[in-house]
Structures are given as C-alpha cells and as structure tokens.
Amino acid sequence: MVVKRIGLAAVVAVIAAVALTSCVRLVEHGFRDQHTVGDRITEVRVDNGSGDVTVRGRADGTATSTDVRRFVGYPKGGAKPEGLFHRVEGTTLVLGGCGNRCYVDYDVVLPSTDVRVTGGNGSGDVRFEAVAAVEVDLGSGDVALKQVSGPVRLDNDSGDLEAADVTGDLVARTGSGNISLSGMRGAVTLESRSGDVDVRMAAATSVRAETGSGNVTVHLQPASYRVDVGTGSGDQDVAVANDPDAASELFLRTSSGDVAVRVAQPAP
Known part of the structure; x- marks a missing residue:
C-alpha cells in the first residue's frame, strides 16, 4: 500500500509540474502595453518560445513607424516579467520570448508591405498579412x-x-x-x-x-x-x-x- 501511495504522489507531482510549465494560460496574471519603433524595418524575425504572433503591413502611407502591441502572461505567484523582449538589429525587428514560465502575444503593424517575415515560434497561432515574403518554422499552432x-x-x-x-x-x-x-x-x-x-x-x-x-x-x-x-x-x-x-x-x-x-x- 505504501508503494501505491508513493506512486500516486509522484503522478500528482508530475501533473502539477506540467500544469505550471505548459498550461500557463489556465491560471495567469498578465499585462498589455504598446511600443513604437521608429527605425526603418525590412524584416521581422520571430524568435518567440510561446505566444500568438500577428504581423500586418500597411500601404496607405499614413504612418512611418512600426507599432508593437503585446500581451505578457505569467502564472500566479510568479515574478512579473520586466523589460522589452523585442529589439532592432539593423533593419530587422526581432520579436523575442520572455522565458520558460511566461508567454508573449505580439500584434505588429508595419508602415510598409515590403517586409519579409522569418524565424520561428515554439507554440501559438500566427497570422501574417500584407507582407512581401514568409519563411518560418513553427512547433504548433x-x-x-x-x-x-x-x-x-x-x-x-x-x-x-x-x-x-x-x-x-x-x-x-x-x-x-x-x-x-x-x-x-x-x-x-x-x-x-x-x-x-x-x-x-x-x-x-x-x-x-x-x-x-x-x-x-x-x-x-x-x-x-x-x-x-x-x-x-x-x-x-x-x-x-x-x-x-x-x-x-x-x-x-x-x-x-x-x-x-x-x-x-x-x-x-
């Protein structure tokens, strides 16, 4: 009987660990914010571990900067992720992740349609609209x-x-x-x-x-x-x-x- 109890405890521990690592969206805190990128962007590289990613080009000539909207989710009891996870390398906008126990949803609006999308996303849905080219590797979504x-x-x-x-x-x-x-x-x-x-x-x-x-x-x-x-x-x-x-x-x-x-x- 003792062996059975130990086995059950181990199963419960495994389930709890999975819930914390892979089901963050079920019990979470989160925050939204928006940032403006004034640099000229010709490529968006997705380098996100987990989260939805939307990239949209705009050809109406009404904007000259790139809008980066994001939602950052993390589990209850966890530390709030700090700082920016996107960056600019030359003319490439890199959409980075925030680590293992959180996820980032990105919604990026570009002032041009002459932008290619590259990179990869571990898990999450992606949508690319009005862009020049797409070359991505995805885990699931x-x-x-x-x-x-x-x-x-x-x-x-x-x-x-x-x-x-x-x-x-x-x-x-x-x-x-x-x-x-x-x-x-x-x-x-x-x-x-x-x-x-x-x-x-x-x-x-x-x-x-x-x-x-x-x-x-x-x-x-x-x-x-x-x-x-x-x-x-x-x-x-x-x-x-x-x-x-x-x-x-x-x-x-x-x-x-x-x-x-x-x-x-x-x-x-």
Missing part, C-alpha cells in the same frame, strides 16, 4: 496568411494552414492539420502527414500535394497539365486530361482519402 506578394516557405509540426491571395510560390510542410488555400498565383507544393487539403488556384501554375491521411481537392484554372494522381484507398475524380508536354504539373497523392480535381469555367 494555426497559421493564417493573406496578401503575400512573394514566396512562402512554411514548416509546422501541428496546426491548420489557411492562406489567401499569395502571389509567389508556396511550399509548406505540416505534421497534422487541414490546409486551405485560395487565390494562389504561384506554384504550390504541400506535404502533410494528416489532414484534408483544399487548393483553389488563381493562375495556371503547378500544384504538388501529398498527404498521408485526408482528402485532396484542387480547383484549377483552365490550361494544360501533366497529371499524376494516386490514392492508396479512396476515390479519384479528376476533371482534367493529362498532357505530357504541358508546362504545369499536377501531382497529387493520398494514402487514405479521396482526390478531386475541378477546373474553373472560363470568364464569359
């Missing part, structure tokens, strides 16, 4: 992209990906989570271990999508395509003929799930 004028490279272990109005090529790898893309004008390359994939193209460019488990649906613009579609188990409904000489490629794979390809009707 949902990703939202909108109005990206250049290329996107994204690596996310867990979380949904939603993107709209991307002009450059998009390359994304996700461990688990659904992928939904619309208004894609560059080539699309997707790899997912698990999750549904839905792609809506705004230009006649190549699409490569592979998922271990999930349905794959692609809406193409009218054009000729080199078509290579395969499913381990599932139905195929492909409304485009294979043209071996076509410049654009359509390569779709799912181990378990259906594949459907649709072609948009030409404008009258």
